Structures are given as C-alpha cells and as structure tokens.
Amino acid sequence: MDLINPAVSDYLLDHCTPADDLLRELAEETLAATGGASEMQISHDEGEFLTMLVRLVGARRAVEVGVFTGYSSICIARGLPADGHLLACDVSEEWTSIARRYWARAGLEDRIELRLAPAVETLRALPDEPEIDFAFIDADKVGYPDYYEELVRRLRPGGLVVLDNVLRDGGVLDESSQNPGDIAMRLMNTLVVRDKRVESVMLPVRDGVTLARKL
Numbered sequence: 001m002d003l004i005n006p007a008v009s010d011y012l013l014d015h016c017t018p019a020d021d022l023l024r025e026l027a028e029e030t031l032a033a034t035g036g037a038s039e040m041q042i043s044h045d046e047g048e049f050l051t052m053l054v055r056l057v058g059a060r061r062a063v064e065v066g067v068f069t070g071y072s073s074i075c076i077a078r079g080l081p082a083d084g085h086l087l088a089c090d091v092s093e094e095w096t097s098i099a100r101r102y103w104a105r106a107g108l109e110d111r112i113e114l115r116l117a118p119a120v121e122t123l124r125a126l127p128d129e130p131e132i133d134f135a136f137i138d139a140d141k142v143g144y145p146d147y148y149e150e151l152v153r154r155l156r157p158g159g160l161v162v163l164d165n166v167l168r169d170g171g172v173l174d175e176s177s178q179n180p181g182d183i184a185m186r187l188m189n190t191l192v193v194r195d196k197r198v199e200s201v202m203l204p205v206r207d208g209v210t211l212a213r214k215l
Contacts, residue, residue, distance in 0.1 A: 003167060003204065009043075016045045023047070023071065026102045030069045033098060040068050042138065042164065046206050047075035050136060050162065053211070054079025057160050059133035062086045065119045065147045066139030070099025076136060077108040086112045087126075089119035090139075119143065123150035130156040130214075138164035141181035144188045148212075152197055155214040161198070163188070167208030 004012075019027070023044065031038040042050075054062065054076055060083070062076055067090035077086045090096050096114055103112050115122045119139060135151045137144060144163065151161050166172070166189055171182035189210070192200050198212040 003170065003207065012045050013043070016048045019044045019047075022102065022106055023074065026069065026071055026074070026098075029098060030071070034069070034095070040138075042072050042075075043206050046164075046209070047071060049205060049209075050075045051079040053160060053162065054134050057134050057158070059160075060084045061132050062134040063123070063132055063136070063151060064088045065123075065135070065137045065143075065151075066090060067096050067099055067114065068092075068138075069095050070102050072136060072138060073099060073112055074102060074106050074108060076134070077103075077111045078106075080111055082111075084111055087122070088112055088114045089117070089122045090114070091116060091118060120146045120150065123147065123154075126150075126154060128154065130154060130159070132156065133159050135159075135161045136164070137161065141165065141168070141188075142184045144184060145191060148188065148191070152195070152212070152214065157214055159214045161212045161214075163192070163210040163212070165207045166202055166210045167204070169207060172208075 030041050050072060059080060062080060064073055064076060064086060067073055067088045073088050093116060103109050132154045133156060137147050166185060168182050168185050171177050171179060172186050172189060192210055192212050198214055200210055200212040202210045
C-alpha cells in the first residue's frame with residue numbers, strides 16, 4: 001500500500017530541518033553497506049521528529065530497541081542534555097560497528113551505551129523502577145509486545161514510548177495476511193489502545209508511528 005505519495009514524501013523532506021553532512025554520509029554508507037536492508041533505517045523527517053519528541057519530553061534517560069546503523073540513535077541522543085543517557089539495544093555487531101563510528105564522529109559516545117544481546121534480556125535486567133523518560137522501539141515486530149511491556153513498566157509518569165512501523169505498509173489492514181510481522185503488529189496495536197496505563201495516538205508518519213504516554 002502506498003501510504004505516502006512520493007511527491008508528498010519529497011515535500012515533507014524539503015520542509016523540515018535538513019540533515020547535516022554526518023547524517024547524509026551515514027545514510028549513504030548504510031545504503032552501500034546493507035543494500036535492500038537500508039529500508040530499516042528511519043527517514044530523515046522521522047529522525048527530526050524523534051529529536052523533537054525527546055526535547056519536548058525533557059528526557060534524560062532514553063532506551064532504543066533496534067539500532068541498525070545508528071541513525072535513530074544519533075537523532076535521539078541529540079535531543080538529550082549533555083549528561084543524558086541512551087541505552088541502545090541490538091544483536092548485530094556488524095551493523096552497530098557502523099553506528100559506533102558515527103556516534104564517535106557526532107561526539108555522542110558519552111551519551112550512548114550499546115548492549116549487544118537479545119533486547120528483552122537487556123530490558124528485564126534493568127531496575128524495575130519508573131526511571132525511563134523516552135523509549136523508541138524499531139526492531140523485530142514479533143518481539144514488540146515484550147519490549148513494550150518491559151519499557152512501559154519502567155517509564156516514569158509522563159514518559160513516552162514510540163513504536164515504529166505500526167502500519168506495516170498497510171499489512172495491518174489485511175486480515176488475511178499471515179505474515180508474522182503483520183499478525184504481531186495487529187495484536188500490538190490493539191494492546192496499546194486497550195492499555196489503561198497509557199494514552200496513545202497513532203500517526204501516519206512514514207510506515208506509521210504510535211506514541212504512548214505513561215499516565
């Protein structure tokens with residue numbers, strides 16, 4: 001499903017704060033190094049959206065599930081104060097090796113902590129206290145419910161969880177689809193809207209973004 005007309009997409013990118021040289025270089029290297037997998041990287045306007053959300057929430061402690069080559073990590077970390085902390089969770093040494101280089105070039109090494117392990121294990125090992133201000137989930141779709149639960153219980157009141165790809169290129173609308181990711185995301189979307197611990201809104205940003213704010 002064509003969720004965003006290409007002309008509208010270009011117009012959106014032309015009318016947000018432009019990417020700097022570092023982000024442009026990261027996007028180019030990601031495309032060259034990963035080929036078709038580069039689609040996993042968020043678009044620049046979504047990156048600017050994340051930076052703005054982090055600043056609006058006043059976040060100091062953030063968590064990211066799904067790093068890939070680090071574009072979204074940079075956008076989140078740039079929204080944090082100088083003494084802020086981003087816990088970045090992933091399982092790929094190959095892709096995150098690119099991320100590490102660009103984090104260093106961006107001067108954000110001191111704000112980002114990478115943990116290479118199944119994310120649900122990393123999250124469950126965190127203190128079971130409401131200390132997280134902001135979280136971004138953009139990883140394997142089947143794992144979303146577990147990531148969401150571990151994060152929401154650790155969010156402070158007013159904290160925000162952002163879930164990416166909630167529309168799955170329209171796959172969530174096709175009830176006949178047996179794609180595991182589509183099935184998981186349909187269940188995830190229902191879970192969020194029924195969760196009394198949060199207030200939520202789903203936005204047609206790129207492949208769909210849900211914001212869930214802890215009450």
